[in-house]
Amino acid sequence: MxxxxxxxxxxxxxxxxxxxxxxxxxxxxxxxxxxxxxxxxxxxxxxxxxxxxxxxxxxxxxxxxxxxxxxxxxxxxxxxxxxxxxxxxxxxxxxxxxxxxxxxxxxxxxxxxxxxxxxxxxxxxxxxxxxxxxxxxxxxxxxxxxxxxxxxxxxxxxxxxxxxxxxxxxxxxxxxxxxxxxxxxxxxxxxxxxxxxxxxxxxxxxxxxxxxxxxxxxxxxxxxxxxxxxxxxxxxxxxxxxxxxxxxxxxxxxxxxxxxxxxxxxxxxxxxxxxxxxxxxAKLPGRLQIEEVVINGKPSQLILDVAHNPAAAQMIAQHLKQANQPLRAVLAVLADKDVEGIVAAMAPVISQWYLSQVDVDRALAVDALTSRLDMQGVTNSQSFQVLRTAIELAAQEAEPNEPIIVLGSFYTVAETLKLIPEWAEEQK
Missing domain, CATH: 3.40.1190.10 (Mur-like, catalytic domain)
Structure with a gap:
């Protein structure tokens, strides 16, 4: 062998x-x-x-x-x-x-x-x-x-x-x-x-x-x-x-x-x-996956989804409409994806975008992501070099019982899943 x-x-x-x-x-x-x-x-x-x-x-x-x-x-x-x-x-x-x-x-x-x-x-x-x-x-x-x-x-x-x-x-x-x-x-x-x-x-x-x-x-x-x-x-x-x-x-x-x-x-x-x-x-990791976590002492609900194209984003938007209130979204995508289409599909249900990037060669850099959203006329966004920082600020600014959607790629969800035990350890 x-x-x-x-x-x-x-x-x-x-x-x-x-x-x-x-x-x-x-x-x-x-x-x-x-x-x-x-x-x-x-x-x-x-x-x-x-x-x-x-x-x-x-x-x-x-x-x-x-x-x-x-x-x-x-x-x-x-x-x-x-x-x-x-x-x-x-x-x-x-x-x-x-x-x-x-x-x-x-x-x-x-x-x-x-x-x-x-x-x-x-x-x-x-x-x-x-x-x-x-x-x-x-x-x-x-x-x-x-x-x-x-x-x-x-x-x-x-x-x-x-x-x-x-x-x-x-x-x-x-x-x-x-x-x-x-x-x-x-x-x-x-x-x-x-x-x-x-x-x-x-x-x-x-x-x-x-x-x-x-x-x-x-x-x-x-x-x-x-x-x-x-x-x-x-x-x-x-x-x-x-x-x-x-x-x-x-x-x-x-x-x-x-x-x-x-x-x-x-x-x-x-x-x-x-x-x-x-x-x-039936359950599927990374598809509307709900994780209850405590981030910096604050209980938070994360909704994780690998959606990386407009059709998938549209499906999520339809699901999130049931909440009857705009939500905060953390977005990190790969460079070859239709960012504009994803954001347009999600826009009706998102109050604030937290933009970041994943740690892989194929990732779209957050500066480029921000620029493309600016050209699209998106004004309700903040940018972060590190995905963890983006999620933590979204959790800090979220209202009580307000879920946070984290999406954009399999890598985005995978990085978030790796963070969950780290947040749990910090609460001990």
């Missing part, structure tokens, strides 16, 4: 390939063939989309586990520990399991150069193959057609939403992005499509690949009531189905509708009670 500690493996993986992102399937397909792996589970579900992938997978995982099935989950990125990316039966795999998987991939790759994400994807596939799993849930990292996850043939493909993000890789128009994301489909499998708009590229791909297309607000949808909702959709054989009296989830409702249609395409026994319990208990 090349290394004896997981940290050593991860450090080496970061330096293995000349670029962080290098879309394409040829390298990973070569290594996958050498690994000679059999099918990962009885049913494989691949999930792509601009927003909502994580929420969709979290609800699927929760419901399936409540129904008694063994589930493997691969997601990215992670917040605090790499192990979060590979979960079996609700538990992140151990350092030892990851190192065995990394070693197997390293041996099989021979001289093939792999990116950090490609190497990790192959390791996850290797780990799932070692387990008797009922369902494997795979989250696409970027796009779909050329993402490393797409080396696995799914039984069900899911596209949660189509929006502008990663334009330098996926294109800058929604139809092109739709083509890239629906690239996870295969002939004669269902595609559960959760976006409200069916782009021409989606129809073209479905016709070319003879895919059964299930569209939100067409083949499936929901009826919203005051304290519950009902789902209507299609079963595997195409007949109509309905599930009534469902509880609203803590995760985005629009994704829950998609989840119910996915479940109807699985030939598995899933009781209504399992669906209800799974919706209620």
């Amino acid at each position: 090349r290394f004896k500690q997981l940290a050593e493996w991860l450090s080496w993986l970061e330096s293995l390939h000349p670029t962080e992102i290098d879309l394409g399937l040829s390298r990973t397909q070569q290594v996958l063939q050498r690994l000679n792996l059999s099918k990962l589970g009885r049913w494989i579900i691949t999930v792509a989309g601009t927003n909502g992938k994580g929420s969709t997978i979290a609800m699927l995982q929760s419901i399936l586990q409540h129904a008694g099935y063994r589930v493997g989950v691969y997601t990215s990125p992670h917040f605090l520990h790499y192990n979060e990316r590979v979960v079996i039966d609700g538990q992140p795999v151990s350092d030892g399991q990851l190192m065995m998987a990394f070693n197997a991939v390293d041996v099989a790759r021979q001289e093939t150069s792999l990116t950090y994400f490609e190497f990790g994807t192959l390791a996850a596939i290797w780990l799932f193959q070692q387990q008797p799993l009922d369902v494997v849930l795979l989250e696409v990292g970027l796009g779909g057609r050329l993402d490393a996850v797409n080396i696995v043939d799914p039984d069900i493909a899911v596209v949660t939403s189509i929006g502008l993000d990663h334009e330098s890789f996926l294109g800058n128009d929604l139809n092109t992005i739709a083509w890239e994301k629906t690239g996870i489909v295969r002939a004669n499998i269902p595609l559960v499509y959760g976006d409200d708009t069916v782009y021409p590229a989606v129809v073209e791909r479905m016709e070319n690949d003879q895919v059964k297309l299930l569209r939100k607000n067409h083949e499936f949808g929901a009826l919203e009531l005051a304290d519950s909702w009902s789902f209507k959709g299609k079963t595997i054989d195409g007949s109509d189905c309905e599930v009534t009296g469902l509880p609203y989830p803590s995760l985005p409702f629009s994704n829950a509708i998609t989840v119910l249609q996915v479940l109807q395409q699985l030939p598995l026994s899933i009781l209504r009670e399992s669906v209800m319990q799974g919706l209620i208990s």
Whole structure:
């Protein structure tokens, strides 16, 4: 084995390939063939989309586990520990399991150069193959057609939403992005499509690949009531189905509708009670995650969200409107993001912006962030070089029981999560 500690493996993986992102399937397909792996589970579900992938997978995982099935989950990125990316039966795999998987991939790759994400994807596939799993849930990292996850043939493909993000890789128009994301489909499998708009590229791909297309607000949808909702959709054989009296989830409702249609395409026994319990208990770190903390002696509530594009920001704004009062927001983003779109979407629910930056190479410097908001005509903002300082001042200035939203990227949430035990230690 090349290394004896997981940290050593991860450090080496970061330096293995000349670029962080290098879309394409040829390298990973070569290594996958050498690994000679059999099918990962009885049913494989691949999930792509601009927003909502994580929420969709979290609800699927929760419901399936409540129904008694063994589930493997691969997601990215992670917040605090790499192990979060590979979960079996609700538990992140151990350092030892990851190192065995990394070693197997390293041996099989021979001289093939792999990116950090490609190497990790192959390791996850290797780990799932070692387990008797009922369902494997795979989250696409970027796009779909050329993402490393797409080396696995799914039984069900899911596209949660189509929006502008990663334009330098996926294109800058929604139809092109739709083509890239629906690239996870295969002939004669269902595609559960959760976006409200069916782009021409989606129809073209479905016709070319003879895919059964299930569209939100067409083949499936929901009826919203005051304290519950009902789902209507299609079963595997195409007949109509309905599930009534469902509880609203803590995760985005629009994704829950998609989840119910996915479940109807699985030939598995899933009781209504399992669906209800799974919706209620499903949680996703970094998605409207609430943390009660004490900062400099003052009780504070932080709402953490990884939202990093206008569509995700719009979803958060809709959720925060329930508070019926403008809130304070701490924002730190990466350099390639649509800052103007994010701020415009959030503006109706934000009283004060606290601008900062995260400690990564891809971060947008706070001076540049401030300049872009100034050009947008935003006057209710303050700037801070250090994220901790921004959060602490927001907490100091917040009214009693006034939550603070912290958003902008996975890195923003991860840095905040690392601060929470530090604040707790300071109160002792």
